[in-house]
Amino acid sequence: MSVALAGSPAASSTQYEPLRVMIVDDSVVIRGLISRWVEAEPDMTVAASLRTGLDAVNQIDRIRPDVAVLDIEMPELDGISALPKLLAKKRDLIIIMASTLTRRNAEISFKALSLGAADYIPKPETTREPHAAEIFKHDLLQKIRHLGSKVRRRATGVAPVAAAAPAVLREPAAPLAPAAPTVASQAALVKRAFGATAPRVLLIGSSTGGPQALMTLVADIGPLIDRYPVLITQHMPPTFTTILAEHLMRASRHPAHEGVDGEAIKPGRIYLAPGGRHMRVAKQGGNPVIALDDGPPVNFCKPAVDPLFTSAIDVWQSGILAVVLTGMGSDGMRGGKEIVAAGGSVIAQDEASSVVWGMPGAAANAGICAAVLPLNQIGPKLVRLFSGDRS
CATH class of the missing domain: 3.40.50.180 (Methylesterase CheB, C-terminal domain)
Structure with a gap:
């Protein structure tokens, strides 16, 4: 079991408190990449880096993440099995499913959406190709930031100020939009x-x-x-x-x-x-x-x-x-x-x-x-x- 825990969240919070991100993936390379990307952003931090879905389920009460990046294929407990267990323990958890571009994983990702996942992201076939890795990075950080803003809005009643995202050549997620008006x-x-x-x-x-x-x-x-x-x-x-x-x-x-x-x-x-x-x-x-x-x-x-x-x-x-x-x-x-x-x-x-x-x-x-x-x-x-x- 590979676990890396961040410090406990502060007792008091503001709308600018960094989003706590839990990374769950059996690949040490993917966990390392995502951890570095998240820690480099001023509005988010790595709450935990875990190897299996079972680790995440067992430790979520202590970690208290805002957002979880959840791999589909993992030992002990895979992502689709861990998903409902995580949401049962933390109903407002934002879960982003990560999977490779196969038909089976696409079908699982759609099932995950029906079970309460907020979104999905396709992982590149290799992280050694710089362009593919940069696209994955940009997409993932965009999704964490935008979807995580829902958590902040519920907690504070105020839309957070989002950090600017880097421009890249191609990705399914578009750049940050200007702040939207409230429902009222x-x-x-x-x-x-x-x-x-x-x-x-x-x-x-x-x-x-x-x-x-x-x-x-x-x-x-x-x-x-x-x-x-x-x-x-x-x-x-x-x-x-x-x-x-x-x-x-x-x-x-x-x-x-x-x-x-x-x-x-x-x-x-x-x-x-x-x-x-x-x-x-x-x-x-x-x-x-x-x-x-x-x-x-x-x-x-x-x-x-x-x-x-x-x-x-x-x-x-x-x-x-x-x-x-x-x-x-x-x-x-x-x-x-x-x-x-x-x-x-x-x-x-x-x-x-x-x-x-x-x-x-x-x-x-x-x-x-x-x-x-x-x-x-x-x-x-x-x-x-x-x-x-x-x-």
């Missing part, structure tokens, strides 16, 4: 009128917390999907998007798959941007088709939401209704501005129901939203809008 101030954000044109397509963008939100949303909009196409960009790596499409198909009871370059876009189907490629929309013979793009990251993301939003304007003009769901950064805000300028409409998820109110908060703060709604109200609202309601 959201009424002041609203609202512009919905576009006068009846919508003909639904576009959705999401990131951290998105898989869970998407499952809820597509289950609520069956009548809409019957008559209109739905296109989704979720910040997610390859393999994970394949699994997500399968989950969306089961949740919606409609065909759902990763978009294929050149395929026709038809009502009754859900098209998901494949991991590692942007999904745009184009016209072919006058009809809308999927156009996959292997170009550079946009908003530090690939796939990104803005390419989908902006490209759809040439196809559907003012007949676009876009939804920005939970996620880090501001992806979707610029594309949303262009959709509104073209006569379309944007709805954002509200802060209280978002895992991270970065993307929807950026859209709301930009003044482009016709509504800012809790997740459970977005589906019914969309069904009414696509049925002719313009208010």
Whole structure:
């Protein structure tokens, strides 16, 4: 058993107290890397570095972490088995699952989300390749910081001041967004009128917390999907998007798959941007088709939401209704501005129901939203809008 404990948390706390991070991984190399990265950040500290899930379960009462980075494959007690035991002992623990990019681990990561994990992160195949290690580092620190802010907000009632994150060439997590307004101030954000044109397509963008939100949303909009196409960009790596499409198909009871370059876009189907490629929309013979793009990251993301939003304007003009769901950064805000300028409409998820109110908060703060709604109200609202309601 390999254990490294940090000092006990101070008796008094402020909104600036560092986040206590527990690292649970049977790889000494991974534990060492993450420990060094965390300790180098001014707003977080390593509370413990542990080898197995059993160590974490047995010692969590003493460690009292805010955030746990939990490996999936470990001896004695693996991550998926340790997850519910950890949450039973500390209900507000933020757990980030870490796994390699295999189909099995992607499926386990989705199961972990349903069991209460806050998010997941794919580990690089090797940490010897500098670019891969830097991407992993940036993504992980972003997730710890953003998700950990939920713990601080609950404790203090005040959103913490986040440290700036380094820019890198590619990662699914976007840079830190400007501080979002509190839930109480959201009424002041609203609202512009919905576009006068009846919508003909639904576009959705999401990131951290998105898989869970998407499952809820597509289950609520069956009548809409019957008559209109739905296109989704979720910040997610390859393999994970394949699994997500399968989950969306089961949740919606409609065909759902990763978009294929050149395929026709038809009502009754859900098209998901494949991991590692942007999904745009184009016209072919006058009809809308999927156009996959292997170009550079946009908003530090690939796939990104803005390419989908902006490209759809040439196809559907003012007949676009876009939804920005939970996620880090501001992806979707610029594309949303262009959709509104073209006569379309944007709805954002509200802060209280978002895992991270970065993307929807950026859209709301930009003044482009016709509504800012809790997740459970977005589906019914969309069904009414696509049925002719313009208010």
